[in-house]
Each structure stands twice: as C-alpha cells, then as structure tokens.
Amino acid sequence: GxxxxxxxxxxxxxxxxxxxxxxxxxxxxxxxxxxxxxxxxxxxxxxxxxxxxxxxxxxxxxxxxxxxxxxxxxxxxxxxxxxxxxxxxxxxxxxxxxxxxxxxxxxxxxxxxxxxxxxxxxxxxxxxxxxxxxxxxxxxxxxxxxxxxxxxxxxxxxxxxxxxxxxxxxxxxxxxxxxxxxxxxxxxxxxxxxxxxxxxxxxxxxxxxxxxxxxxxxxxxxxxxxxxxxxxxxxxxxxxxxxxxxxxxxxxxxxxxxxxxxxxxxxxxxxxxxxxxxxxxxxxxxxxxxxxxxxxxxxxxxxxxxxxxxxxxxxxxxxxxxxxxxxxxxxxxxxxxxxxxxxxxxxxxxxxxxxxxxxxxxxxxxxxxxxxxxxxxxxxxxTPGSAESGAGVTAAAPLPRPGTGPADSLTAHLSGIFAEFLRLAVTDIDPTATFDRYGLDSLGAIQLVRTLEKDFGRLPKVLLYERTTLDAVADYLREHAPEACARFTVTPTPTPGPVPLPGERAATVDDPVVIVGLSVRFPGSPDADALWRNLYDGADLVTEIPAERFDWRRIHGDPVRTPGRTNSKWGAFVDGVGEFDAGFFGISPLEADLMDPQQRLFLQAAWAAVEDAGHRPSELRGTRTGVFVGATSHDYDGHLTAIGRDREAHSSSGLAHCIIANRVSYLMDLRGPSQSVDTACSSSLFALHAAVRAIRDGDCDQAVAGGVHLVLTEPLYVALGQTGMLSPTGRCRTFDESADGFVRGEGVAAVLLKPLSRALADGDTVHAVVRGTGTGHGGHVQSLTVPSPSAQADLISSVFRRAGVDPRTVTYVEAHGTGTVVGDPIEVRGLRLAFAELTGEQGDVPAPWCGLGTIKSNMGHLEAAAGIAGLVKVVLAMRHGVLPASIHYQRPNPLLELEGSPFHVVGATREWQRLTDPAGREIPRRAGISSMGFGGGNAHVLLEEPPGREAATPVAGGPRLVLLSARDEDRLRAAARRLLDHLSAHQVPLPDLAFTLGEGRDAMAARLALVASDQDGIREQLDAFLEGRPGHYTVGTAGPPAPWPGGALPENLLDRGRAWAAGADIPWSVLGGPRGSARRVSLPAYPFAPEWHWAHGPATEEPGPA
Missing domain, CATH: 3.40.50.150 (Vaccinia Virus protein VP39)
Known part of the structure; x- marks a missing residue:
C-alpha cells in the first residue's frame, strides 16, 4: 500500500x-x-x-x-x-x-x-x-x-x-x-x-x-x-x-x-x-x-x-x-x-x-x-527554450539524402501513410527516425504493415521490427516489391549499391570444443535422466506457486486494474532449493545460510558436471580451468534485507553474483578465468560463448559453463505482471495462436567443455560438439525490450559462416520462444532471414526441413538459465535420436508465416533422422539454440552430434573391482542407491563402469568395494549392501591417507578392495589392473547431503522455501 x-x-x-x-x-x-x-x-x-x-x-x-x-x-x-x-x-x-x-x-x-x-x-x-x-x-x-x-x-x-x-x-x-x-x-x-x-x-x-x-x-x-x-x-x-x-x-x-x-x-x-x-x-x-x-x-x-x-x-x-x-x-x-x-x-x-x-x-x-x-x-x-525543458527548440531538419529527397515519391507516399496512421502531420514524419519516437506499439506496428499491404502485397507482419525507420522500410520495399514501388517512384536518383564486405572465412575448426560432462537440476527433473523422461513424455511441469515460496494470493489479481498485482500464480520450481551440503565444501552453517542459494546450487552442479565427465574434481586443482555462469536473480538479497540480515559479514560475498563463479574457482582451486554474466535471459549462452572463446584463445584449457536461476520472492512477479508479459493461464504456448505470455521457471545446469583432441585422449564420452557460438545486440529498435529480427539474422548467419555449416544440414532449432504473440514471429523472421541469406534461396522453399521447438513449453522460462536448459535438451535429443514435442502447440500463430519457410514446429515427439550427403553418407545431427535477453543481448549456439567412436577392442571377461565412497555411511548408502537405480535403467559396459568409478571419483572416508562379473552381479551386490545381507563386497572407514608402499597386491580382487576400503592410497592403475580400452562414462554424481540452510530473523523459525 x-x-x-x-x-x-x-x-x-x-x-x-x-x-x-x-x-x-x-x-x-x-x-x-x-x-x-x-x-x-x-x-x-x-x-x-x-x-x-x-x-x-x-x-x-x-x-x-x-x-x-x-x-x-x-x-x-x-x-x-x-x-x-x-x-x-x-x-x-x-x-x-x-x-x-x-x-x-x-x-x-x-x-x-x-x-x-x-x-x-x-x-x-x-x-x-x-x-x-x-x-x-x-x-x-x-x-x-x-x-x-x-x-x-x-x-x-x-x-x-x-x-x-x-x-x-x-x-x-x-x-x-x-x-x-x-x-x-x-x-x-x-x-x-x-x-x-x-x-x-x-x-x-x-x-x-x-x-x-x-x-x-x-x-x-x-x-x-x-x-x-x-x-x-x-x-x-x-x-x-x-x-x-x-x-x-x-x-x-x-x-x-x-x-x-x-x-x-x-x-x-x-x-x-x-x-x-x-x-x-x-x-x-x-x-x-x-x-x-x-x-x-x-x-x-x-x-x-x-x-x-x-x-x-x-x-x-x-x-x-x-x-x-x-x-x-x-x-x-x-x-x-x-x-x-x-x-x-x-x-x-x-x-x-x-x-x-x-x-x-x-x-x-x-x-x-x-x-x-x-x-x-x-x-x-x-521557460520556453530552456535547456531543461527543451520547449520551443526547433530541431534541425534532416539533410536530404540521395534517393530519399522530395523527388522520391515512394518515401513521400510512405510518409503520408505513416502520418495518417499515427495522426501526425506529414511534416512531422522523419524518414530517418526510429519508430519508437512515435510511440508505435506492437499491435500498431502489425496493423500498419497490413495497411502497407494494400499497396505492396504480402509483407512480413514483423517488418517494422526488422526495418525500424521509414527509409529502411522503403529500401525493403524497393528490393522485395519493385513493381509496386514503381508506381510511386518518379525519376529515382541512382545510388551506388552496398559495397560487399569481405566474406567471413568459414573457419576450418580441426579441434572444436566439445561437451564432456553435464549436470542439471530442473523442475521435476533432479538429473538428466529424469529430464529426458519428462521431455519424452511431454510433461507439463508448471504448478501453482508453492506456499513455501510465498503466498501468491497476496499479489494475484488484475494488473490492468490494480497496481501491485500480477495475473500469474504459476511457475515451474526446483525442489529443495534450501538444501546444501555445506560440510562437504568446508563451509560453516552461518556462511551457508547467508549464501545466495544460486551460489550453492551452481557449486554442486559444477562438481557434478566434472564427475559426470568421469574425472576426479581433484584432478583440476591448480589447472587452467575456467568457470563461466549466467545469473540474474537477486531474490535472496531481498529476503536478507527483509529479515534485517543483509549487513552481516558473510552477506557481502554471499549475495555477490561474481561469487557464483568465483566460489567454484576458489573451492576447487581452478586457475582459469572466473566470470559471472548478466545479459538477462541470454545470460547462460553468453557464459557458454565466453567459455568457448576462452578455450580457443588459450585463456584456459577447459571450462565449466552454465546458468542458474531461482524465484524466491514476489516483486518481479508483480513487475512482469504489470508489463503484461506473463501468461495468466500458466502455459507457454510457444508458436501457437493462443499464446498469451510466458511462465516463470527456475533451474541450474553446468557443462564441462574441452577441446575434442584432449577429450579423445582422455577417453571421455563426448556428449556434443560445439560447432559455433556467437553473441550480439539488437541495437536501437522499437523499444528496449523488443527483439530485432535483422540483428538475430546477422548473428545466426555469422555463427554458421564461421563454423562452415550449411543451414540445409541443420534440422532443428531450439528456439528462445517465450510464447508471446509478437516475440515468436520476430524470432522466426530472424531465422528465416538468416537461412535465406546463407542458402541464397530468397523465395519460398518446396518443403520445410528444420524443426522448431522449445523446452519452455514444458517448464516455462528459466530466465538466466533458459539458454543452457535449451542446450541440454538438444544434447539429450541427440543422444536418444528423438525430437521431443513442443507441447501446447495446436494451431500456428498466423503471424509466424511458416508457409514456404524452411521451418515447421515439432508438435509431436518423433525420431530425429539423420540426413545423408550425395554419396549416401550420414550427416551428423545438427541444431541451433537461440537465446535472447530482454535488454537486446542475443546469443546463438550451433551444436553437432558427437563423432562416432571406434569400436572398442574387446576386453577379456571376468570379475571386476567396483569402488564407491562418500563422506559418511549415510551418503555412501545414497550413492549405492543412485548407482543401483542407474544400472537398472541403463546398460553400462563393465570395464567402463569400473574404470570410471575407480579413476574418475575422489576417494572419501566411507568406502564400499564389490566384485562382480557383469552388470546383474553389480546390482545384486549393491542390493545386498543396502539390505544388509552378506555378499562379495566389503565396507570400511578410511583413516588418514596411507601411501601405498608398492609391491605386489593380493590376487583376490575382494582382498584388494579390503585394503582400499581400510584407507590404502592405491592408484587405480594398480588396484584395478590395466585400463585397456575402458572409457569414462556418465554415471551418477555424488549425492550431496540435503542439509537445510536458510537465513531467518531472530523472531522467526520459518524454514524458508522447500
């Protein structure tokens, strides 16, 4: 009030x-x-x-x-x-x-x-x-x-x-x-x-x-x-x-x-x-x-x-x-x-x-x-004419330009149309001024295009977002509707055509950057497997705002009639945002309470991404590993301020966004660049772009990149509701005629990046190849928050040209697609312009070849983490060879103008087929991912399916030693349960499994070693351990690390396991025997303890969000 x-x-x-x-x-x-x-x-x-x-x-x-x-x-x-x-x-x-x-x-x-x-x-x-x-x-x-x-x-x-x-x-x-x-x-x-x-x-x-x-x-x-x-x-x-x-x-x-x-x-x-x-x-x-x-x-x-x-x-x-x-x-x-x-x-x-x-x-x-x-x-x-008011100051008339002066009756004709529509005198229309000067809103811009169509035929409905001055519209019409323009052109002054810029060299990227590890925690999706199940099933993960966040009834209402109200009570939320294993990272409970939960979640995600790659996080100590993260939300600042704890010592680092990246570098002793990025909704792809460039430029040898976003308090819900951006129905209906705005969402994801040559040498599993990345800005358009289709087209074209990729081989684009009536068509227009420029096909194409979709239809707009969410979806789709449906899509938004374009909306889950070249060879699956910040910052990433690995040399069968460890017995049991669940759903070659757990995990105090000859045997031993039954396993608690003195180990694998479980510091190359062709594979990461950390004032015992 x-x-x-x-x-x-x-x-x-x-x-x-x-x-x-x-x-x-x-x-x-x-x-x-x-x-x-x-x-x-x-x-x-x-x-x-x-x-x-x-x-x-x-x-x-x-x-x-x-x-x-x-x-x-x-x-x-x-x-x-x-x-x-x-x-x-x-x-x-x-x-x-x-x-x-x-x-x-x-x-x-x-x-x-x-x-x-x-x-x-x-x-x-x-x-x-x-x-x-x-x-x-x-x-x-x-x-x-x-x-x-x-x-x-x-x-x-x-x-x-x-x-x-x-x-x-x-x-x-x-x-x-x-x-x-x-x-x-x-x-x-x-x-x-x-x-x-x-x-x-x-x-x-x-x-x-x-x-x-x-x-x-x-x-x-x-x-x-x-x-x-x-x-x-x-x-x-x-x-x-x-x-x-x-x-x-x-x-x-x-x-x-x-x-x-x-x-x-x-x-x-x-x-x-x-x-x-x-x-x-x-x-x-x-x-x-x-x-x-x-x-x-x-x-x-x-x-x-x-x-x-x-x-x-x-x-x-x-x-x-x-x-x-x-x-x-x-x-x-x-x-x-x-x-x-x-x-x-x-x-x-x-x-x-x-x-x-x-x-x-x-x-x-x-x-x-x-x-x-x-x-x-x-x-x-x-007074009139004063510097303060600007009243009475007459602006200098724009200088006439060749081809657009009084003799150009096309410009004069357009000026008359614009003046009539905007209710201005013709003399008030400046052909060089951007349309925002006249207060032209989105509906007016579309209606004005419809007025122009009476004289010039069919036009893109978002033309005035692409060409933002009257002169630019005239140039477009001269190029695309020359016959209609001829009626309004009297003795046009010839002007030299644009001087072509030197073509961008299609870089031959012999050693591209690749993704070797990933970690996700999204609404209803605590890991990548759960995320894929939700995407494949077409799950809608949007719910009412849970009471543990805040009471949406306090702010829900009609934002048009009532200030301080929002029309959305919906969102997609991560469970347990206050859970954090502070002891694992050596952080005191007081400091953990005052840390933004975004810091905590991204720290755990970065650790998990390294483990997902099959590497011990301790391997990275002192290395030139970079950390790049996109983050925008300051909701926890507001919470600490509200309870009067924003001035305590730990809040200075606990609330700083730079610390989201810096704390990862500090705790894991990483010596590469460490940077947090805020470009609003494109933040995480800007972070990924910065990471890729840092690797290419030699600033680091590998990098963790990702994004994090949490929704903890009310103010931004109200502000976005007042702008009319939020969906009152709680659905992101991207590309659909019933689209009515976006739903807020939250999540965290991180990927580990390194050059392909190093990944192959390390025996890593390559999840995807990053063929290209790029960033840019929309420049001066209708308003600060309106995207520019031409700027997006320039960015996408640049990424494709530098990567040397023909857009006709790109069969999917994960769109930004927030589900707004005008925003979605603008994005499609930008893609269409880019593909037309790159292929040289300016007219309609015979049949579409590139699908469009967005993860936002499942879980809303994750804002700072939106781009990385889309990237992870594409990685999983490539892994499974399936394109998940963009749910809630029924009938196309008529402003999309998909007919005759290369694009179609993926409205139903389907197989993602590979294309073949003229020689009949399969072309790797390729996809673009777009992300746009509401301040104009755009990012685009081009992903490619990983190269097929050579068939592994057969490894002799027989029993294998499999190791698990954790900080204490409770976490060890949690790790065993996770591994059992994973092996119940996935077939993993036994040599890869044993090597990844032995070489790719740091040994901790509580240890479990088991012996089995196949995957069924591993499941049996894990089940026996969890049920407390005897079996071919041993458990122990390691004391201070005892260096292995060398010499022969027992021939019996379980005896070797007992020595390790008792605390012997034995290298896996000795403990597990020759590696052979074993590779690092994706296995469940460490199960962090779900300890609750949430700051509260002295007079309240409220635990905070769940």
Missing part, C-alpha cells in the same frame, strides 16, 4: 496552498461518499457490459467473438486495432467472472442497486450497442456522443451524479480555499486561475458557484476558461456568466507552447485540469508546459481517473483521442491513464513538489479509482 489518500501529510506547502488542503481535509472528514461501494459498482458495470457485448457480438458474428480473427474482422479502421485487443481482454474477464449469458434487464437491476451510477449505466446502455458499428466504420463515435437523441450522454458523466459531484467538490473546495487564503493574505491582488480543458463545464460549474461565495472579492478572481476548441465557449458564457466571477474564454492546447497562445511564464496562481491531461500525447511535455504557466508558490489541481476500468475502456476506447498517447510505457497497460504512482513520478520529474492525492477518508491511495492530485511549484518555472 501507499500513504493514506486523506491523512494530513507534509507537502512543504504554505499559505494559500496549505489553506486549500485544510479545506479539503475538513470536507473529506464529513463526506458520506463511499469510494469502495462505487468501486465495486463500477467493476460490476464493467462485467455486465462485457457480458452484454459478448452476447451482442456472438449474435452478429454467428459464433464465438474470441475465436481467432473474429474481433479483428470487425475493425474496418486500423486505428481500432488496439481497441479490439482491449475488447478481447474485457470479454475474457467477463467470462472469468461467471454469471452465465447476459440477460436483458441486467443493466436496470444494476441501476436499482446502485442509483448513484445512473449516468454511467445510461452511457453503457446507449453507446455499447453501437460499438460493433463504430468498429466497422458505420457509426462516427463523435456523432454518437455529441449529437443525435442523447446529446448529454457523455457530459452527464462529468457532473450531476454522485461520482462526478464528489470529485468536483474536492476540486472546487481546493480552488476556493486557495483563493480565499490568497485574498486574505494580499487584499486587492487578483487571483489568477486557469482551467485547462474546461469543455462543457462539468467541473467549472461547481468551482464557479463556490468562488461566487467570496462575495465582492469574487470580482478579484481572474478566471480563464480554456479548451482546445472555442466551440464550447458560447454555451459556457451563457451558463456561467451570471455566477459573479469574471470569465475570460481562451483557446489553450497543451500540444502547443502556452506562450504562443497568450499564456506567459508564471501567468497563473492556480491551474486546474479535470480529466484532460491524460488525453495529451506526452505527459511529460504537458506537465512541463503547465509548470511554465504556474507562478512560484502556485498550485496545480488535477482530477484524473487513476485505474483501468473495463466499462471506461469500452466507452472511451471508441473515441480516437483515447489512443493519441505516444509513450505507452508511462501509462497503465492498454490505456492513456496513469495510476497515482505514475502521476507522482511524472509530476516530480517535471519539477512539481509535494505531490498529494486526495479522494476519500481513511483509504490507501492504491484503492482510489479516481484522484484529485495536488502539486506545488517551489522553484522558478522553466
């Missing part, structure tokens, strides 16, 4: 402004107006209107208005594209509210319950039935509102009803209190008042009546009644001229400089504006201009709706001016309105002070659907 909307606050005001506030506070304390009751009524009106419209549209369309394309078919005017999007949301909320189909007479019933809403109910009853006709262009909304049989239907909203009267009274008492105090303090001095956007006088009426109570002093009020049009003035003079307050009627348009309209700097002591400032194109510019008009110690009084209401969206969304705003990021989603925090921020940025909302007694400001905002001016106003 925020401050009370009525509590007396210190605003720093004095004199008349302070007196005005006292008058308002006094009125509110005695007011009987019930804000909560009215808020409930208005929301019920919105729900009723939604159901009423739903029934009307169903009848007109002959089907479900929420069916794909149904609402879009109604809108004849491109300017209503955004309104149809709002209507869709209103209809969905109306259905979610329940109540069944609309029944005639419901509006009357609502009016009977809430008679104070008579004007609002009448507005809905009169205008809502005309909404479909307005969309279709058959009815002019201005005619609907201002003429015909109901000329006052809109004006009645602003006065003469309980809602309007309450807020008009607040404004009037503020103005009266200010004027009375000023006149008392400075008798005889006129009080200069400017009302902006007075219109039909809904607020003016009450203000002027109250000012008239000043008696003879009312003649000292200089009241300027203004509007953008003089058409209101004659009626206003007739109605208000007899109130006893001198009136002047002047035109004032906040889209123009006030000084040019007769309102000089400091020319007003008080400015009031009711329901008007939000309707301007740029709030910051309008407030700058109001501040210029106000004198020092002046007072600004704004009366504004401060939340989104569905009935308002339906009624006012029909008026073109509703959508005139140019900076949607500063407004409430899908509307020109601002809530109180946004107003406060905008006012303070413009130099106003002591911003205070008033509305009702005893309510938090977040509960106000409407507010009167008071703001003072303490500093001298900024």
């Amino acid at each position: 925020g401050p009370s909307a009525t509590a007396t606050v210190t605003t720093g005001r004095a004199g008349p402004a302070e007196a005005a506030e006292r008058d308002v506070d006094s009125y509110l304390r005695g007011s009987t107006y019930d804000v909560r009751r009215v808020a409930t009524a208005l929301r019920q009106l919105g729900t009723t209107a939604a159901r009423m419209l739903d029934a009307d549209l169903r009848g007109r369309l002959g089907g479900d208005p929420l069916a794909p394309g149904a609402l879009g078919s109604l809108a004849a005017d491109p300017s209503y594209e955004r309104l149809t999007g709002v209507i869709e949301g209103v209809l969905r909320r109306g259905r979610a509210a329940g109540g069944g189909p609309y029944v005639p007479g419901e509006l009357d019933s609502l009016l009977a319950r809430y008679p104070e809403l008579s004007a609002h109910v009448r507005l809905v009853g009169v205008c809502l039935p005309a909404l479909p006709d307005v969309l279709a262009g058959r009815v002019d909304p201005l005619e609907l509102y201002f003429s015909g049989d109901n000329p006052s239907v809109l004006a009645d909203i602003y006065r003469g009803n309980a809602v309007a009267d309450h807020y008009n009274e607040l404004v009037a008492r503020t103005v009266y209190g200010f004027a009375a105090a000023r006149l008392a303090a400075e008798p005889g001095r006129p009080v200069r008042i400017v009302e902006v956007g007075a219109g039909t006088g809904g607020t003016s009426d009450r203000v002027l009546r109250l000012l008239a109570a000043l008696g003879p002093d009312a003649r000292l009020i200089d009241y300027r009644y203004t509007d953008v049009s003089s058409s209101f003035f004659r009626a206003a003079e007739r109605e208000f001229g007899g109130h006893g307050v001198p009136l002047r009627f002047d035109v004032l348009d906040l889209e123009k400089e006030p000084s040019a309209q007769g309102f000089g700097p400091g020319s007003a002591d008080l400015v009031l504006a009711a329901n008007v400032v939000h309707a301007t194109r740029r709030i910051s510019r309008s407030l700058d201009r109001l501040r210029t008009v106000l004198a020092e110690d002046g007072l600004l009084v704004l009366n504004e709706v401060t939340c989104n209401l569905d009935y308002l969206a339906l009624m006012f969304g029909m008026i073109p001016g509703w959508w005139a705003f140019e900076e949607p990021a500063e407004r409430l989603p899908g509307a020109p309105l601002l809530d109180v925090p946004r107003w406060r921020q905008a006012l303070e940025a413009a130099g106003f002070t002591g911003v205070r909302p008033v509305g009702a007694a005893g309510l938090d400001e977040s509960e106000l659907d409407q507010s009167v905002l008071l703001a003072g001016v303490a500093a001298p106003p900024r």
